[in-house]
Amino acid sequence: MKRSIILSITIISALLWYGCTHNSSSHTSDQQNVKSIYSNQPPAFAFTEEMHNFGDLREGDIVTYTFVFKNKGGKDLIIKSVDVGCSCTKAKWPHEAIRPGQEGEIEVTLDTSGEAGNLWKVVFVNANTVEQHKELSFTANVF
Numbered sequence: 152m153k154r155s156i157i158l159s160i161t162i163i164s165a166l167l168w169y170g171c172t173h174n175s176s177s178h179t180s181d182q183q184n185v186k187s188i189y190s191n192q193p194p195a196f197a198f199t200e201e202m203h204n205f206g207d208l209r210e211g212d213i214v215t216y217t218f219v220f221k222n223k224g225g226k227d228l229i230i231k232s233v234d235v236g237c238s239c240t241k242a243k244w245p246h247e248a249i250r251p252g253q254e255g256e257i258e259v260t261l262d263t264s265g266e267a268g269n270l271w272k273v274v275f276v277n278a279n280t281v282e283q284h285k286e287l288s289f290t291a292n293v294f
Contacts, residue, residue: 193281194228194251197221203259205291211264218257218287222249224280233257234275239266242274259289266293 198220205214222228227248235242243258259274269292276285 192225194222194224194226194249194278195280196228196276196278196285197223198285198287201285201287203289205261205289207292207294208263210267210293212293213260213262213264214291215258215260216289218259219254220249220257221254222251225251227251227279228255229279230255230257231277231279234277235259236272236274239263240272240274244276257287259287261289261291263291263293268293 198218200218203216203218205216208214227250229248230244230246233242233244239262241260241262245255249255257274257276261270261272263270269290271290272288274287276287277283278285
């Protein structure tokens with residue numbers, strides 16, 4: 152009788168041990184698979200806003216807006232250049248790589264000197280993303 156109880160306890164313990172080690176390695180393997188899939192994704196922009204309205208401005212006003220983005224991809228995002236449409240617009244952007252999951256900012260400054268009426272400006276962001284060119288825009292009414 153004692154042998155049966157000891158044998159039963161030994162078998163149950165072995166099964167529990169096997170089940171615990173088998174599930175944890177499977178869980179770790181699943182986490183590694185998800186991480187591997189994520190890291191194979193190309194860099195990708197996710198902007199909080201792609202268009203900004205400065206509203207009514209007086210001629211000669213200088214205003215700044217910061218476009219915030221996150222790298223939603225699995226590889227470093229590198230902004231190669233930011234092209235503005237005219238001399239009235241200046242842009243600052245990060246020149247270092249934006250790691251996956253990190254945020255970055257593109258600061259755009261508009262000088263309304265010599266401008267009048269409704270303005271619509273486009274900023275072209277060139278990066279190592281699948282969609283190599285991203286357009287950001289802003290508007291203003293200058294009087």
